Amino acid sequence: MKHMTRKATRHINQNENLIFEKSSPGKAAWKLPPLDVPEVDTAKLLGKSERKDLGNMPEVSEIEIIRHFTRLSTWNYAIDLGMYPLGSCTMKYNPRVNEFVSRVEGLANGHPYQPAKISQGAMRIMKTLSDCLIEITGMDAITLQPAAGAHGEFTGLLMVRAYHESKGNARKKILIPDSAHGTNPATAATVGYAVENLKSNDRGMVDVAALASQMNEDVAALMVTNPNTLGVFEQEIHKIADLMHAKGGLLYMDGANMNALVGKARPGDFGDDVMHLNLHKTFSTPHGGGGPGSGPVAIKKALEPFLPTPVVVTKSDGTMAFDYNRPQSVGRVRAFYGNFGMFIRALAYIFANGPDGLRQTTEDAVLNANYIRKGLEGTYDLPYSTPSMHEVVFSDKVQSKKGVKTMDLAKRLIDYGFHPYTTAFPLIVPGALMIEPTESEPKEELDLFIEAMKSIAEEVEEDPQFVLDAPHNTRISRLDETLAARKPVLRWKPESTSH
Amino acid sequence: MPYPIDRKYTREHEWITSDGTIGITQYAQESLGDIVFVDLPKIGTELTAGKTFGTVESVKAVSDLYAPASGTVTEANGELATSPEKVNKDAHGSWMVKIKLKDPGELNSLLSAADYEKFAGEEAGH
Numbered sequence: 001m002k003h004m005t006r007k008a009t010r011h012i013n014q015n016e017n018l019i020f021e022k023s024s025p026g027k028a029a030w031k032l033p034p035l036d037v038p039e040v041d042t043a044k045l046l047g048k049s050e051r052k053d054l055g056n057m058p059e060v061s062e063i064e065i066i067r068h069f070t071r072l073s074t075w076n077y078a079i080d081l082g083m084y085p086l087g088s089c090t091m092k093y094n095p096r097v098n099e100f101v102s103r104v105e106g107l108a109n110g111h112p113y114q115p116a117k118i119s120q121g122a123m124r125i126m127k128t129l130s131d132c133l134i135e136i137t138g139m140d141a142i143t144l145q146p147a148a149g150a151h152g153e154f155t156g157l158l159m160v161r162a163y164h165e166s167k168g169n170a171r172k173k174i175l176i177p178d179s180a181h182g183t184n185p186a187t188a189a190t191v192g193y194a195v196e197n198l199k200s201n202d203r204g205m206v207d208v209a210a211l212a213s214q215m216n217e218d219v220a221a222l223m224v225t226n227p228n229t230l231g232v233f234e235q236e237i238h239k240i241a242d243l244m245h246a247k248g249g250l251l252y253m254d255g256a257n258m259n260a261l262v263g264k265a266r267p268g269d270f271g272d273d274v275m276h277l278n279l280h281k282t283f284s285t286p287h288g289g290g291g292p293g294s295g296p297v298a299i300k301k302a303l304e305p306f307l308p309t310p311v312v313v314t315k316s317d318g319t320m321a322f323d324y325n326r327p328q329s330v331g332r333v334r335a336f337y338g339n340f341g342m343f344i345r346a347l348a349y350i351f352a353n354g355p356d357g358l359r360q361t362t363e364d365a366v367l368n369a370n371y372i373r374k375g376l377e378g379t380y381d382l383p384y385s386t387p388s389m390h391e392v393v394f395s396d397k398v399q400s401k402k403g404v405k406t407m408d409l410a411k412r413l414i415d416y417g418f419h420p421y422t423t424a425f426p427l428i429v430p431g432a433l434m435i436e437p438t439e440s441e442p443k444e445e446l447d448l449f450i451e452a453m454k455s456i457a458e459e460v461e462e463d464p465q466f467v468l469d470a471p472h473n474t475r476i477s478r479l480d481e482t483l484a485a486r487k488p489v490l491r492w493k494p495e496s497t498s499h
Numbered sequence: 500m501p502y503p504i505d506r507k508y509t510r511e512h513e514w515i516t517s518d519g520t521i522g523i524t525q526y527a528q529e530s531l532g533d534i535v536f537v538d539l540p541k542i543g544t545e546l547t548a549g550k551t552f553g554t555v556e557s558v559k560a561v562s563d564l565y566a567p568a569s570g571t572v573t574e575a576n577g578e579l580a581t582s583p584e585k586v587n588k589d590a591h592g593s594w595m596v597k598i599k600l601k602d603p604g605e606l607n608s609l610l611s612a613a614d615y616e617k618f619a620g621e622e623a624g625h
Contacts, residue, residue: 424559430530430623481558485535486583 005455007082007448008417010473016071018492019058029062056494075475077419083445085413085421087391087436088259088281095284097352098345107344112336116321123320126312126337129347130296133277136350136358137255138268139298143308145338149256152276152295153187153223155308158330159299160221160250160274161191162306166328167248171220174252177206179230179426181254184223193220200428204230204384208239215247221274225254226267229426230384231369231391231436233260241271250274250303258282259439260366260390263359273300283346294342308333364439365390368446372435375450379457383429390438396431399457402464406431409456411478412470416452501525501616503591507567507606508615514591515567515606519598523555523564526619528590531557534583539575539596546570546598548605553595555586568605570598 043050060068084091102108110122130142146152157174164170174188177198185195196214201207206224215222222244227233234240241251253267253275259282261267267275279294280287287293299307309329310322353361366389373382373392381397396406410420410433422434437446459467471477502508502525506516512527528534536556546552546566553564574597579585585593600606610618 427560482533482535482584485533485556485558 005416005452007452008415008473013074013475014067014071016068019060019065019068020056020492020494022060022064022068023056023058025059027059027061027064029060029065082417082419083437083441083449084419085435085437085449086419087422087438088278088287089256089422089436091287091419092281092284092438093440094286094345095349095352098284098348101348102341102344110340112340120320122340123312123322125347126340126343127314127320129343129350130312132347132350133296133298136262136266137258137272137275137277137298138266139272139275140268140301141304141307142296142298143311143333144294144296144343145308145332145334146276146295146297147334147339148280148291148293149254149276149278149295150183150187151293151333152278152297153183153252153254154190155295155330155333156252156274156276156297156299157187157191157193157221158333159297159303159306160252161193162328162330163250163303164220166305169217171249172218173220175211175214175219175222177224177228179204179228179428180223180225181229181256184225184254188223198222203386204228204232204428205234205236205386206240208236208243211240212243215243215249217247219244219247219249221250221252223252223254225256227257227260227389227391229257229434230386230393230429231257231260231388231434232384232386233389237270245271256281257390260362262362263355264362268298268300274298274303279342279346284349285342285345292339292342294339294346296338306330310337312337361439362390365437368437368439368441369435371443371446372437372450375446376453379454380433391434391436393426393429394433394435395429396433399460400431402460404460404464404467406433408468408470409433409453409460412456412459412467413452414471415473416455418449418452502612504612506612507609508612508618509565509567509609510618511565511567512619513565513567515609517603517606519568519570519573519600520594521567521596521598522594523586523590524615524619525590526623528587530623531555531562532559533557534586537579537583537586537595539579540572542572542575544572546572546596564595566598567609568598569601571601573597573599 079091079093106121110119116123126144130144133142143155146155161170172194173196174193175196175198176184176188177200179200188195198214199207199210224234224240226237244251250273251271253272255275255277258277262282274297276295276297279285279296280291285294305328307326307329309326309332310324311326313321313323315321350358369388369390369392373388376394380394383393383395396409399409406423410423413420424432425434426432456467469478506514508514508524512524513521514524515521534555534557538554540552546569548566548569550566551563552566555562555564576595579595
């Protein structure tokens with residue numbers, strides 16, 4: 001290793017092959033008790049459908065199974081081991097209190113088919129979470145049904161379309177800034193709208209003059225992420241909302257970056273009409289391989305008739321009920337009531353923090369991003385000098401002069417004991433390094449990260465090839481991503497099929 | 500001059516020759532990185548100037564292809580289905596589709612090689 005790192009060291013870990021390769025005939029980790037019911041004749045019952053050959057099922061002992069998965073788990077990088085500079089987009093810390101509350105027996109064993117009479121507690125959780133999210137966003141009503149962010153976008157745009165249809169014209173286009181998440185144009189197209197691109201200005205924000213010239217009665221809505229993917233707050237969001245409303249259009253806010261606003265600014269107050277939240281980002285429910293996600297959609301009063309059914313309501317006697325009688329509804333968008341387990345976790349997070357705690361979370365997320373920005377400014381190119389919110393975007397402009405690109409820097413970062421940051425996004429920054437530390441990281445971890453990034457920049461100056469060949473300290477060094485994409489091998493087959 | 504003067508260029512980084520042969524530029528292939536998949540329209544498809552007609556997928560991103568001019572597809576380069584890397588090796592020699600131009604006059608409004616080189620340089624310098 002060129003530069004020593006304080007964060008990580010090499011240590012022995014176990015090699016492990018596929019569980020299919022460990023198999024040997026007759027080994028088992030189970031023993032069934034004697035059959036105490038009459039045996040059935042499967043061939044007679046199933047006829048041709050009876051499966052005689054089970055294929056290659058691994059036959060292994062119990063400790064081999066335990067070791068297999070434990071060994072694999074030690075190869076992993078996890079948020080419980082260290083910082084994910086990918087931030088809330090992929091993985092942020094999930095406080096344990098969320099998990100504790102979600103495992104309370106009555107909640108963990110509840111079933112959506114239970115009658116409303118014995119589901120009052122679960123329904124109250126949904127109503128309380130709804131009320132909290134409405135308060136946090138400054139909106140008027142909400143649906144918790146969508147399964148994640150893009151599904152929330154889809155549900156939001158269905159309501160936008162239903163709103164315009166109710167006025168006699170569904171309209172044709174959705175405007176989307178060039179800094180948007182890729183899901184925004186995909187959603188608009190799925191809902192049947194044409195997508196029109198909106199250029200950003202030189203400060204990385206929506207170009208209000210361009211919006212004014214592109215806005216007309218054919219435009220159903222503008223989808224804007226605020227703060228946007230550069231981590232920049234749209235400072236003219238009021239003007240943007242006024243421009244949309246003047247021509248009868250709606251403002252959709254992608255709430256993926258709401259963790260930069262909670263307790264500080266409310267989209268409902270700055271003119272937003274529809275927005276989705278990602279409980280698995282802002283409200284710390286599991287993400288990535290864990291999940292599932294949850295993408296509630298909050299709306300202004302004018303869109304309330306179009307909410308998906310059912311809606312949780314409080315009856316005059318104080319009990320909870322589901323309201324299905326909503327003739328203008330866009331319909332159900334998810335089986336049952338959404339990912340209920342995530343509602344519990346998000347509500348636990350909101351209650352555990354309280355209003356002041358949530359506000360501090362936002363401040364810490366912004367502080368951490370700006371600490372990194374200050375630490376690495378001058379080492380890495382900062383394409384937009386507009387103040388950063390919860391994330392900071394650098395570019396590889398300086399390092400690429402030596403032939404080292406953002407992806408190479410990210411690969412080298414693995415050697416320093418960190419997960420890579422987001423590479424090559426947002427698209428408006430060539431060679432982007434997008435870094436979001438989140439609110440949970442202590443200063444000590446941020447210092448190690450800054451030290452690692454500075455050290456890599458020095459390595460680029462001294463020996464660019466060494467960085468181009470990274471990672472060096474991992475089990476497997478640089479993988480051929482291009483070959484994997486061009487000629488994917490999607491299925492493992494035993495080398496010898498004789499056994 | 501890295502950009503051949505026998506053709507015209509768009510701000511969306513496509514090139515087109517006077518007989519309606521279309522491809523992407525050297526700058527485009529460089530920005531995209533290793534191309535792994537090219538999705539092209541069928542013969543007979545009507546292209547409209549400025550609208551998308553296909554996609555290029557690289558290890559980094561999927562990008563739309565925009566028609567430099569309107570016309571009907573007469574040929575699509577099937578070779579790119581199995582060897583998309585040809586675009587990386589020789590962007591200006593690897594055509595994607597050939598079209599029968601609806602109005603050859605549309606090419607007049609496109610960029611010359613010199614203007615495109617300047618435009619691409621500004622974009623890269625951002």
